[in-house]
Amino acid sequence: MVKQIFVNLPVKNLNETIKFFTKLGFKFNPKFTDENATCMIIGKDMFAMLLVEKFFKSFISKEIADARKSTEVLVALALQNRKEVDEIMDRAMKAGAKEPRKAQDHGWMYSRAFEDIDGHIWEMFHMDENNMPKEMKNK
DSSP states (O other), rough: OOOOEEEEEEEEEEHHHHHHHHHHTTTEEGGGOOOHHHHHHHHTEEEEEEEEHHHTTEEETSSSOEEETOOOOOEEOOSSSSHHHHHHHHHHHHHHBBBSOOOOSSSSSSEEEEEOSSSEEEEEEEOGOOOOOOOHHHH
């Protein structure tokens, strides 16, 4: 079984990226931070490695996708409640993020998304499985 997850994302300006995510309340592991990369702590055993594009390129043979023009991944983070979703979204917008779509409210699940300064999409959501429609619970 997997014990940790590290999502690796390319960034154009590491210092600006760190400033952006710091404004959202994220912390960074200094042991894995230098001029090429930083390790953003998302939660227990969940991390985002934010790598400057030149360094990111050293791990791949394909071109780096332009996250402002295409989407390869949605990073979805489950939060404790709807209030936390709105709070982190408010901080993201104040830090310079864009909201690519309207909030989605399905009663039992509420989500909002933002594009970070490099165009990566982060979806914040709260899901209350106890209020999930019966037909979905029975699957």
